Amino acid sequence: MARRRLSHEGTLVLDSEGLSKLVGDHEHVVALVAEARRRGMEVVISALTIIEAAHRRTDKARLAWVLSGVRIVPVGDEEAKAASALLINAGLHGHKYAIDAAVADMTLRQRRPVVLLTSDIDDMTKLCGDRVRLVAV
Template sequence: MARRRLSHQGTLALDSEGLSKLLADDEQVVALIAEARSRGMEVVISALTIIEAIHARTNKSRLNWVPSGLRVVPIGDEEARAASQLLMNAGLHGHKHAIDAAVAEAALRQHRPVVMLTSDVDDMAKLCGDRIRLVAV
């Protein structure tokens, strides 16, 4: 399988699917993260991504270990307001897209260039515009 190339330096952000695939030791995601780290990119997730990525079959020991190798970006009042503004600007509803908006907002605050591994390229493009490079996983 051909590997996708990431930008030099900057930040690699994972949405819930990116984290889920990392937890599952997905070959493509593990390779993209290794490449990002070799280029000096920081790998981050939103604190809310941990909640969204959990399901009944999640390996709990990996869930406890994997985020320790990532920077977990907190979401507070100010960040929630900024995420709400992203939703309004994109014409999306918080009921369905609240966590996506928080993930997008966290990614937008990171050192650029920012690349995001996501399964939801369409909605993330609406939320992030062209400020983040989206890579489908």
């Protein structure tokens, strides 16, 4: 009997730089996302990532199209408390690293294996440790 393949073989998370580059149609990030999808990985962002990545020059139509193809994870009380604990454990301050901590917490909650596309390798290493694979974008 053939083994049934799971619908999702892990998760690809985009931080704000990953989302910005996907919206900007950067070849490297588009290729990474396409490969993840080919492998059956779910592509995920934090709701806060939208706030951090969007600006006046953002192509709103392209952003809407990209967002329609990813799962957007909300941030509530439980997630905020967990992100705060990550900050404390990493010795970082919420004033500068609040969104990174929320993204890290959300990343740690995803189906494994987890890959995070980020421009913040150092900070995300402090927040996630070795529990996720970090890929620089």
